[in-house]
Amino acid sequence: xxxxxxxxxxxxxxxxxxxxxxxxxxxxxxxxxxxxxxxxxxxxxxxxxxxxxxxxxxxxxxxxxxxxxxxxxxxxxxxxxxxxxxxxxxxxxxxxxxxxxxxxxxxxxxxxxxxxxxxxxxxxxxxxxxxxxxxxxxxxxxxxxxxxxxxxxxxxxxxxxxxxxxxxxxxxxxxxxxxxxxxxxxxxxxxxxxxxxxxxxxxxxxxxxxxxxxxxxxxxxxxxxxxxxxxxxxxxxxxxxxxxxxxxxxxxxxxxxxxxxxxxxxxxxxxxxxxxxxxxxxxxxxxxxxxxxxxxxxxxxxxxxxxxxxxxxxxxxxxxxxxxxxxxxxxxxxxxxxxxxxxxxxxxxxxxxxxxxxxxxxxxxxxxxxxxxxxxxxxxxxxxxxxxxxxxxxxxxxxx
Numbered sequence: 001x002x003x004x005x006x007x008x009x010x011x012x013x014x015x016x017x018x019x020x021x022x023x024x025x026x027x028x029x030x031x032x033x034x035x036x037x038x039x040x041x042x043x044x045x046x047x048x049x050x051x052x053x054x055x056x057x058x059x060x061x062x063x064x065x066x067x068x069x070x071x072x073x074x075x076x077x078x079x080x081x082x083x084x085x086x087x088x089x090x091x092x093x094x095x096x097x098x099x100x101x102x103x104x105x106x107x108x109x110x111x112x113x114x115x116x117x118x119x120x121x122x123x124x125x126x127x128x129x130x131x132x133x134x135x136x137x138x139x140x141x142x143x144x145x146x147x148x149x150x151x152x153x154x155x156x157x158x159x160x161x162x163x164x165x166x167x168x169x170x171x172x173x174x175x176x177x178x179x180x181x182x183x184x185x186x187x188x189x190x191x192x193x194x195x196x197x198x199x200x201x202x203x204x205x206x207x208x209x210x211x212x213x214x215x216x217x218x219x220x221x222x223x224x225x226x227x228x229x230x231x232x233x234x235x236x237x238x239x240x241x242x243x244x245x246x247x248x249x250x251x252x253x254x255x256x257x258x259x260x261x262x263x264x265x266x267x268x269x270x271x272x273x274x275x276x277x278x279x280x281x282x283x284x285x286x287x288x289x290x291x292x293x294x295x296x297x298x299x300x301x302x303x304x305x306x307x308x309x310x311x312x313x314x315x316x317x318x319x320x321x322x323x324x325x326x327x328x329x330x331x332x333x334x335x336x337x338x339x340x341x342x343x344x345x346x347x348x349x350x351x352x353x354x355x356x357x358x359x360x361x362x363x364x365x366x367x368x369x370x371x372x373x374x375x376x377x378x379x380x381x382x383x384x385x386x387x388x389x390x391x392x393x394x395x396x397x398x399x400x
Contacts, residue, residue, distance in 0.1 A: 007062065007083060008092040009055030012187065015047070015310075029091060033187040034234045035100050036090035045070060046082050053083070055093065105230040113201040114232060116239050123203040130247045133160050137168025140378050140398045146173035147373045148298035148366050148399035151244070153184060153237035153359070154392055158383035159303075162396035163244065165379045169398055171248040176297040178210055178255045179245055180285065180369075182362040183238045183301040185260035188231025192275025193365075194260040196229035200239060204246040210255040213288060220284040221276045228275075231260055237301040237359075261361035265349040278361055282368035289369070298399070300366040302359030304329050309389035311356055317389060322382060325355055329393050332357075333377045336397065341367040366399065373399045 016028040016039070027047040030039040042050060048069055052062045059076050066074040083092070090097050108114070120126055133156055151166035152159030185194060195214050200207040218224055232238065238258045245254065264278055276284075289296050305325050308317050315321075335344040341364050348360055367375060379396040 008094045010053040040089045108230045108233045114198040115201040120203045137164030139172045140169045142400040150300045150397035152394035153301040161381045162379050162394045165396040167244045176295045178296045180257040180298045181238050181241045182365050184359045190228035191262050193225050193281040194228050194231045195225045196232040200242045207242050208255050216288050217284045241301045261365050263361050265353045282365040286369040298366045300362040304357050304393040305355035308391045336375050
């Protein structure tokens, strides 16, 4: 490694501070796309070096930044040693990572189904957890026709109040033959709409995917929406809805259409965008559902604000801060209830999405695909963890 050459860039990582047995602070770096399944721990100085790896800085640049931050110079061989460790963990954007990514992608494309069974407890434990969650929910009046729901994609423990109300209403509604699951693409490569033709194999069984509907939507759009279907491989926001459906609809067959939606508020950041625009997809979905006559319910697997120091807020969380977040979320949910989803996107885009709402795209797509439906927000929940400074909000909404 030549000290005058630009160092490779870090890939997106989740950072988890912790203290070791000597009470020293370290940071665990976890691959957000999970191509590498094993996090690595770095010291605070090591973490600083990792933050400097932008694909432009050289060893000398990192040394200069380290000197300014810590008042001493980090030896070049220590920087190189850290970069080797990050490379071994596949946390750098380079040819070695690209080869690992291509191997995982090819394995997914060759597989018979998207299989998540090794990431969950036994079928009995999972079913019991979801049944217990649904039993606590309140059924909303849909006047006989449920057309969509907004439910969380948080883990079940933290999102339980909103999962419960959304799925209690779905379970009590007229049975559907098909569920279009519009979800969030957290860590994938595409900046466009991404579907997958894979069935979903879970601890609760196999959920068949309606590949025919995907094909008809693609025909209407004149382009594929499955180019980056590997983005679905470890994305959790669809599978969490599938588990709920497998419990709600255990006695009746159904098909799913899994779709990851881009963030219409996000600036282009170099991710690949070779698919249709989100609004065009929603319009094509609406047109195809109107033509085929099968009873279909749309589901947005959607969380709202991500706040706290873990997500980048500078100050420790206070009750007053959480109150402001609640008021912010409630104003936005009011726009959805008034069916001002275009305004919902405009407001967040103009403000640069200050509370990091991650699911603007799937909420917008659901409502645009159901233009004549009412949206009723039936619950709002803040999942607060003061210890880790990790707070995520969510909602349950009924679209009928």
